[in-house]
Amino acid sequence: MEKERKSQIGVSRRFAIAPMIDWTDRHCRFFHRQLSRRALLYTEMVVADGIIHGDRERLLGFDEAEHPVALQLGGSDPDKLAEAVRAGNGFGYDEINLNVGCPSDRVQSGAFGACLMREPELVGACVAAMKSVSDVPVTVKCRIGVDDQDPEIALPALARAVSDAGADAIWVHARKAWLDGLSPKENRDIPPLDYDRVYRLKREFPNVFIGINGGIGNLNQALEHLNHVDGVMLGRAAYHNAALLADVDRKLFGLDVPETDWNAVCTTMMDYAENHLASGGRLGHVTRHMVGLFQGVRGARRYRQILSADAARPGAGPEVIAAAFAEIDFVDLGAAA
CATH class of the missing domain: 1.20.120 (Four Helix Bundle (Hemerythrin (Met), subunit A))
Structure with a gap:
């Protein structure tokens, strides 16, 4: 059963809807699932400390119709992340993802999210701890670097650390995060996109699932990216123009499905x-x-x-x-x- 579940989630990773704080809650995911049966849906980022000390049903509960659905965690303490994964196991998520890309002030003050790009060894330790207790695949979502980091060094270093720790997939938002000088909103648009850097990462790590995110506006663009990487993740485009999701199963997964009713x-x-x-x-x-x-x-x-x-x-x-x-x-x- 576990092998079959991993196989199914691997197929659905071809197209995912990005985790978006305040947007991809359980109601959003249920709605999106009415438009695509196959797309991989992500929760908002849930902080490990919140799961440990908070209302788990409110934070982690979801409708069975949402499958396949991935839980995204925020944190930088391997033991706390492992405890959060155990909680996620109990709710039946199909994948657990570690956030190494969010640039918000709240995340920086907690020393996790995008600032973890500077600490690949710690991220590797977090992934290893999560893998050791997870019933499902563990993945990572990151940026190509932060602030003055050289993406040619920073991104492969992180990819090597997490793949060595057993990460089942790496999703890359193809922009740097500027933690010093840009707001979280500005970080979604101002840093230039570097899709080629993500394509090269796939060539450098041919046996690792590499997915791409950032600035992808429609399914034709998604198909073009799939010539270079394993999966495509849409965020704001899927949220603000959700009707495009009605074509995902046909265009991205090649399924013979009826027109949306x-x-x-x-x-x-x-x-x-x-x-x-x-x-x-x-x-x-x-x-x-x-x-x-x-x-x-x-x-x-x-x-x-x-x-x-x-x-x-x-x-x-x-x-x-x-x-x-x-x-x-x-x-x-x-x-x-």
Whole structure:
């Protein structure tokens, strides 16, 4: 069973949706799963200390429909990360990922995330500790370097350390992180992309899964990257224009799947929202992730208005989702695809 699970997750790694703080929560992932059955979904980064001391169901719980789903951890203490992995095992994640790329102030103050690019030996020790207790593959997501590091030295050094420790895959955001002088938002755009550096890493480590992330805007670009690396990860493009995910199974995985049944997506999300409301949640927890679904399609502006405004009104229920979908010209959507 474990061998089969590793094989399945390896296939799904061909296309992944990036972990994004405040965005890829369980409601977002459930929604994205309605659009692609095969894409690998990632949680937001969850800090190991939070798992050890906090509400594990709130931090780690997810719907079975989300599989395949990976848990991303933040931390730099091998023992604490191992304890967090044990907790993740109990929830049934398909993969555990270590964050070595986030540039936020919060992460820097905790001495993990992108600043770990400077300490490849420590990252290797973290991966080894995680592997020793994990029931599933352990992977790493990193940058090509930080601040004044030379990516020609820093990236291969990290890759060597984590592959020697047994990492099952390395995802590389093809930018440096500038921890001194740029905000986290600026770090997503300003440092120049260097896809060739990631391609070379694959040539240097031919037996290691190397995936690429950063600035990839559509599935045609994703296919081009797959000529050089093993997997492609989309972040903001997948979130803000989620309709592109409806073509992932066909274009990226070569599956003979039917056209997306948008009525079924609407019904499923209404049922999901109703259950969330019954458990004490708010409609906006669900609908905020759906606002960007129909970019560039007739009716999309009104669709966005309904989900943004009406969902926030007291007593709003799943019927808001139906009203929003009713504004979309699905003939135009098909033509745009």
